[in-house]
Amino acid sequence: MHVAVVGAGSLGSLLGGLLAREHRVTLVGRDPHVSAIREHGLRVTGVVNLTISPDADTTAPARCDLALVTTKAFDTAGAAATLADTDAGCVVSLQNGLGNETVLRDRLDCPVLAGTCTYGARRSDPGVVACTGEGTVTVGDPDGGPSEWADRVADAFTAADIDATASDEMPLLVWQKLAVNVGINATTALARTENGALLDGPASSVAAAAARETATVARSEGVDLADETATDAVERVARNTRANRSSMLQDIDARRRTEVDAIVGPVADHAEPTPVAATLAGLLRAWEAERGLR
Numbered sequence: 603m604h605v606a607v608v609g610a611g612s613l614g615s616l617l618g619g620l621l622a623r624e625h626r627v628t629l630v631g632r633d634p635h636v637s638a639i640r641e642h643g644l645r646v647t648g649v650v651n652l653t654i655s656p657d658a659d660t661t662a663p664a665r666c667d668l669a670l671v672t673t674k675a676f677d678t679a680g681a682a683a684t685l686a687d688t689d690a691g692c693v694v695s696l697q698n699g700l701g702n703e704t705v706l707r708d709r710l711d712c713p714v715l716a717g718t719c720t721y722g723a724r725r726s727d728p729g730v731v732a733c734t735g736e737g738t739v740t741v742g743d744p745d746g747g748p749s750e751w752a753d754r755v756a757d758a759f760t761a762a763d764i765d766a767t768a769s770d771e772m773p774l775l776v777w778q779k780l781a782v783n784v785g786i787n788a789t790t791a792l793a794r795t796e797n798g799a800l801l802d803g804p805a806s807s808v809a810a811a812a813a814r815e816t817a818t819v820a821r822s823e824g825v826d827l828a829d830e831t832a833t834d835a836v837e838r839v840a841r842n843t844r845a846n847r848s849s850m851l852q853d854i855d856a857r858r859r860t861e862v863d864a865i866v867g868p869v870a871d872h873a874e875p876t877p878v879a880a881t882l883a884g885l886l887r888a889w890e891a892e893r894g895l896r
């Protein structure tokens with residue numbers, strides 16, 4: 603398969619590097635990362651160690667079998683613009699937050715799948731990405747039900763030794779992942795802790811309460827996510843990625859805009875009472891406003 607990865611930052615570089623063990627991969631990103639990969643290859647460090655030489659470019663290829671979108675949620679429309687002239691068989695969003703597939707579907711002609719990914723990744727120097735936790739990838743039709751493309755994509759990941767499955771329950775899994783991200787990303791971003799601090803530290807009850815609120819909102823939207831399923835998912839991911847600084851904490855560390863609106867917003871701004879998520883969102887938005895990031 604020829605796989606294009608639009609958004610070669612932390613997660614995109616890691617997954618692109620792992621996929622390049624089996625497939626032709628084009629990492630679409632920014633300089634100096636792209637130039638460093640062209641010159642020296644991509645170095646993956648941490649839990650996985652390898653140096654590999656995928657193609658790298660600042661524009662998308664003319665054709666590919668599969669395009670993975672791994673930009674931040676607020677850049678999804680930009681990713682769609684980057685892919686506008688690409689003849690892609692299928693596009694998969696592996697981003698966190700709600701609404702990315704809708705943005706892609708509205709702008710692109712090919713099938714669009716939803717995906718969830720629990721790998722932890724951190725891009726450090728140009729040409730280098732650390733795998734801070736091995737996880738799983740799940741893909742499927744955003745509306746639920748079977749999808750031949752999802753089967754093909756999961757097979758392609760599996761062939762590259764990535765634990766991947768196709769699911770016909772994506773609405774449930776996307777909300778479950780949202781509970782993980784509201785719980786882990788927002789809490790670690792504000793507490794400035796690694797994910798593992800939520801296993802038994804003082805902020806673990808905050809993460810669990812935020813996950814329960816996400817489950818409440820999911821159920822009010824017709825998705826049958828149990829409180830315990832949401833809190834168990836937070837604990838499992840925090841355990842598997844205990845050394846990771848969540849993607850939202852990485853944004854805070856780098857004084858960058860966060861994904862608060864796509865991740866915490868759907869829960870915090872919902873008509874259901876969600877005091878914990880509203881507090882987390884309010885604090886993150888205040889931090890962004892103070893720095894002119896919103």
Ligand SMILES: NC(=O)C1=CN([C@@H]2O[C@H](COP(=O)(O)OP(=O)(O)OC[C@H]3O[C@@H](n4cnc5c(N)ncnc54)[C@H](OP(=O)(O)O)[C@@H]3O)[C@@H](O)[C@H]2O)C=CC1
Nearest residue numbers: 609611612613631672673677680681684697698722723849
């Ligand atoms: N990091 C992690 O451990 C995990 C992240 N995620 C999710 O994955 C998504 C990506 O996160 P992460 O990898 O941390 O984010 P990063 O900011 O590290 O990577 C995104 C990259 O995409 C680039 N980019 C933005 N728009 C375009 C475009 N149109 N064409 C090419 N490149 C573009 C950005 O460049 P620039 O900044 O210069 O605009 C940036 O380098 C998020 O939704 C996150 O929540 C999910 C699981 C784990």
Ligand SMILES: CC(C)(CO)C(=O)C(=O)O
Nearest residue numbers: 720722786843846848849
């Ligand atoms: C899986 C997890 C929580 C890994 O940190 C993540 O999705 C993120 O950081 O955005």
